[in-house]
Structures are given as C-alpha cells and as structure tokens.
Amino acid sequence: MSYFSSSIGRKQIVGICGLGLSLFVLTHMLGNLLVFLGPQAYNEYGHALTSNKLIYIAEAGLLAILIGHVIYTVLLTIRNKNARPKKYAVTPAGEKKTNFAAKTMIYQGVVILVFIIHHLLTFKFGEEYEVQYGEVIMRDLYRLMVEVFSQPIYVVWYVIAVIILWTHLGHGFSSSFKSLGFNHPKYVKKIDTAGCIYAAVVCLGFIAQPLYMFMNN
Amino acid sequence: MAGAGGKNLNLKLKVWKQKGPNDSGHFLNYDANGISTDMSFLEMLDVMNEDLISNGQEPIEFDHDCREGICGTCSLVINGEPHGPDKGTTTCQLHMRRFKDGDTIAIEPFRAKAFPVIRDLIVDRSAFDRIIEAGGYISTNTGNAVDANAMPIGKAEADEAFNSAACIGCGACVAACKNASASLFTSAKLSHLAAIPQGQAERISRANSMVAQMDSEAFGACTNTGACEAACPKEISIENIAVMNREFAISSLKSRK
Missing domain, CATH: 1.10.1060.10 (Alpha-helical ferredoxin)
Known part of the structure; x- marks a missing residue:
C-alpha cells in the first residue's frame, strides 16, 4: 500500500504540514511585534523581508505546505464522513464525551482558510502606500495597518479568527506529534502543555496587535 | 422483581429497530416498568423481550455472550455512549442502578459503514x-511445546x-x-x-x-x-x-x- 494513499500516511502529512504552519505563525507573530516600536521599525522589517530574493522560495514552500495541509485534510475528511453514513441520535454527555476543539478541527480550518485569503487580500495584495526613510523608498505597511484596524468590524473579525486559530493550534500541535508516533507516558503531558502554551503565546501576540492599533489611532 | 436492597424503576426505552442492512430503520418506544436496579442492562432487555414475545410482538435483537465482560460480543450505544455511561465497563456489566426512575434511555447499534446492521442492535x-x-x-x-523459559x-x-x-x-x-x-x-x-x-x-x-x-x-x-x-x-x-x-x-x- 502506498504511504500517500493510506489513512496514517495522509494524517502524518497533515501533521508535518501543520507543524510547519505552526512554526510560520510563530515567526509571523514575533516579526509583527515590531509594530509596537513604531512605523519605521515595522516598515523596515517588511522591506528587509520582501526585498530578499529568498522570500520567493520561502513563500513557495509555505504555499506548498498550506496546500498539502488542506488537500490531505479534505481527503481524510471525505473518508471520515463516509465512514459513518448514519449519525447517532444522542450525543454523549458524560465521561465519554469528547473535547469540542478536537471534534471541530475541520470547521476551524475552514474559517482560518477564509481568514488567510482575506488577510492576504487586505495586506499583501492591499493598498500600496509608500514611505521614505533616508534614501530608501519602501512600502508603508504600517499606514495600511492603521487604516484597516481603525475599523471595529475588521478588529472583531481578526480577533475571532485568531481565537479559532488558538483552538486549532491547541489541539493540532499535540495531535501532530501523536500522528507522527510521539505519545509516551514519559513525555506526552509535556507535549500537550507545550501545545497549550504555544497556542496561547502565538494567539495573544496576534490579538495584541490590532487591539493596540485600534486603541492608539 | 426487586432484589434485596434494590428498588424498581419505570423507564422509557427508545430502541433502534432495523429489519436488515438495507432497511432504513427507526426508533420504537417501549415502556419498561418494574425493572429491578439489581438487574444488568442485558437482563433488563431479556425481561423486555420475554414480555414482547408473550404478547406476540417482535423481540429486540441484541448481541451477547459471556455476560462477564470478557468476550467482546455485547455492544449497544446507550444514550450516545458505547457500552453506556460507566468507564471501563461492557454493556453486560452495566447495571440498572446506574439509571433513575423515569429516565428515557436511547439504545442504538454501533454505527459505522464498516459495521453494517444485521438486525436491530446487532451489527456485523x-x-x-x-x-x-x-x-x-x-x-x-x-x-513440541517450547520450554516456558526458553x-x-x-x-x-x-x-x-x-x-x-x-x-x-x-x-x-x-x-x-x-x-x-x-x-x-x-x-x-x-x-x-x-x-x-x-x-x-x-x-x-x-x-x-x-x-x-x-x-x-x-x-x-x-x-x-x-x-x-x-x-x-x-x-x-x-x-x-x-x-x-x-x-x-x-x-x-x-x-x-
């Protein structure tokens, strides 16, 4: 049997891609913390990233793991939905009930995907303002952020989407390790705790940014 | 039918009935009256079936064998939970003392495409x-048998x-x-x-x-x-x-x- 057509192989690919995306969201959040230092630091960071030719390789890699994560998840979800054509009439409520976040990963993923597309259209492919620092003319992304996050509706949507990302990472991080075979009484609790802390740090870092922009501008 | 120290329960059962793998199936409601809290869940179904058969009705079909929690034959999803509400317990070891008088209990088969329903609560x-x-x-x-310590x-x-x-x-x-x-x-x-x-x-x-x-x-x-x-x-x-x-x-x- 081919690894790529097996349920476990596909799950492991989803996990590996998911961990790659988790690493990306952490670096994205950390880099964007520069908004707290003001427009120049933030715009120069953005310029340094986009003017480096390696960005194309990084973006292609990121797109590839996002597509891998989505496609294999869709294939697994189709399989999973077909595995129980007739649903139960009663949902378990006692000790045998399951965690809500774990049960709704696919729906969280759909919201996050819509958010990513909207986020890219708003920022990466959004209005191109320019600013000059010394000799260098660069994109004024800070101005765009101020404009976007002055709209309460966008701030609310952003915060809701990041809270959903929080639940997605909270289960996804530790679940990826388990799919890859890392579940042992010696360290499984540490992985679960690391996943909770990771999700909280990434998402609180993201949420702080639009709230700061909204309150200060 | 109450045993020493036990009491009787009057319950409403909502049981999945299905004639075969190709039948769409439906729930059927039953009254289970005078059920002793000392009975196991399967004994309760036995009593129900005795009554149904003596009244000329179809019994509720369910799987069972050892009734001591070791064979893996019994199944049932009871109020949404496989083998009922107790952890680490098979349906045959679940007792009616776990339920309260007047409870409604939904009983469904294990549901999966890979486990087609044979009849009612029995799956393949x-x-x-x-x-x-x-x-x-x-x-x-x-x-020859290998030496135990080899x-x-x-x-x-x-x-x-x-x-x-x-x-x-x-x-x-x-x-x-x-x-x-x-x-x-x-x-x-x-x-x-x-x-x-x-x-x-x-x-x-x-x-x-x-x-x-x-x-x-x-x-x-x-x-x-x-x-x-x-x-x-x-x-x-x-x-x-x-x-x-x-x-x-x-x-x-x-x-x-």
Whole structure:
C-alpha cells in the first residue's frame, strides 16, 4: 500500500504540514511585534523581508505546505464522513464525551482558510502606500495597518479568527506529534502543555496587535 | 422483581429497530416498568423481550455472550455512549442502578459503514476479523511445546504487551469515534505483537498489511480526539495508536512491497 494513499500516511502529512504552519505563525507573530516600536521599525522589517530574493522560495514552500495541509485534510475528511453514513441520535454527555476543539478541527480550518485569503487580500495584495526613510523608498505597511484596524468590524473579525486559530493550534500541535508516533507516558503531558502554551503565546501576540492599533489611532 | 436492597424503576426505552442492512430503520418506544436496579442492562432487555414475545410482538435483537465482560460480543450505544455511561465497563456489566426512575434511555447499534446492521442492535463486526487475518498473528513452527523459559521477556515488556492484548475486539472504539476509525483496535494488536520477541519476525509486513486492510474496510482515520480510549471497556490506551503510527511509518520505509 502506498504511504500517500493510506489513512496514517495522509494524517502524518497533515501533521508535518501543520507543524510547519505552526512554526510560520510563530515567526509571523514575533516579526509583527515590531509594530509596537513604531512605523519605521515595522516598515523596515517588511522591506528587509520582501526585498530578499529568498522570500520567493520561502513563500513557495509555505504555499506548498498550506496546500498539502488542506488537500490531505479534505481527503481524510471525505473518508471520515463516509465512514459513518448514519449519525447517532444522542450525543454523549458524560465521561465519554469528547473535547469540542478536537471534534471541530475541520470547521476551524475552514474559517482560518477564509481568514488567510482575506488577510492576504487586505495586506499583501492591499493598498500600496509608500514611505521614505533616508534614501530608501519602501512600502508603508504600517499606514495600511492603521487604516484597516481603525475599523471595529475588521478588529472583531481578526480577533475571532485568531481565537479559532488558538483552538486549532491547541489541539493540532499535540495531535501532530501523536500522528507522527510521539505519545509516551514519559513525555506526552509535556507535549500537550507545550501545545497549550504555544497556542496561547502565538494567539495573544496576534490579538495584541490590532487591539493596540485600534486603541492608539 | 426487586432484589434485596434494590428498588424498581419505570423507564422509557427508545430502541433502534432495523429489519436488515438495507432497511432504513427507526426508533420504537417501549415502556419498561418494574425493572429491578439489581438487574444488568442485558437482563433488563431479556425481561423486555420475554414480555414482547408473550404478547406476540417482535423481540429486540441484541448481541451477547459471556455476560462477564470478557468476550467482546455485547455492544449497544446507550444514550450516545458505547457500552453506556460507566468507564471501563461492557454493556453486560452495566447495571440498572446506574439509571433513575423515569429516565428515557436511547439504545442504538454501533454505527459505522464498516459495521453494517444485521438486525436491530446487532451489527456485523467481521471487518475486525479480516484486520486480524491480515497480520494480527505470529507464524511459528509446530512441534513440541517450547520450554516456558526458553525466550526471556522483561516484566515491563510483558506488561506492556498484556495491556494492549487486553482488547476484546468489541468495536466500542469504532462506535465512539466521530470518524468511525478502527485505529485503537488495530493499534492494540500491532502494539501487543511489537512489544514481544515472538512478534518481531513479521513486524515490518504486519503494520503494512493490517493498516491496508483497516483502510480497505471503510473505517475513518484517527484525529486523536480520545473518544475511543474513553469508551473502551478495557481502557486500552490511545498511546497504542501512536505506536501504530510509528510502526506504519517504519514499515513504509523498510517494506519492499
């Protein structure tokens, strides 16, 4: 049997891609913390990233793991939905009930995907303002952020989407390790705790940014 | 019918009735009156069936055998929970004292495409047999019995193998999983045999063959929700699934098939 057509192989690919995306969201959040230092630091960071030719390789890699994560998840979800054509009439409520976040990963993923597309259209492919620092003319992304996050509706949507990302990472991080075979009484609790802390740090870092922009501008 | 210290319950049962695999099925309501709290859940169904048969009605069809929690034949999803509300308990070991007078109890079959309903609450779990046939065994030469101490196995390894071998193959893991995945069952057998020396010879091919068979039986994939572990009457750990994932990844790299 081919690894790529097996349920476990596909799950492991989803996990590996998911961990790659988790690493990306952490670096994205950390880099964007520069908004707290003001427009120049933030715009120069953005310029340094986009003017480096390696960005194309990084973006292609990121797109590839996002597509891998989505496609294999869709294939697994189709399989999973077909595995129980007739649903139960009663949902378990006692000790045998399951965690809500774990049960709704696919729906969280759909919201996050819509958010990513909207986020890219708003920022990466959004209005191109320019600013000059010394000799260098660069994109004024800070101005765009101020404009976007002055709209309460966008701030609310952003915060809701990041809270959903929080639940997605909270289960996804530790679940990826388990799919890859890392579940042992010696360290499984540490992985679960690391996943909770990771999700909280990434998402609180993201949420702080639009709230700061909204309150200060 | 109340035993010493027990009391009687009047219950409403909402039972799944289905004539066969191709029938769409429906719930039928029954009144179960005067049920002793000392009865087991299956005894309650026995009493119901006695009444139904004596009144010329169709009995409720359900699976059962040993009635001491070791054979894995009984099933039932009781109020949404495979084997009922108690953890680490099979339906046959569930007692009516767990319910309150006036309760409504919904009883459904284990629902999965790979477990077609034969009739009412009885499902065909032979997909599990086919997974075992695909590799859940060891091959050994016949002849005189091997000396008991010829193959030393550490206590920790023996315990680990035994914990996995405690699976009774009832299918509650499949019933509980939102994806109707058979991962806990398959992984328990794989982990059991991977932990002991007798299982080493076929270790590589076993993971590949058993997972291939599991996938071909229309079970879903594992999403690590932990529902299987919570529902398992033998409390088989979800850690076994990670062992299977490791075994399968290694098998995929090493296998020449």
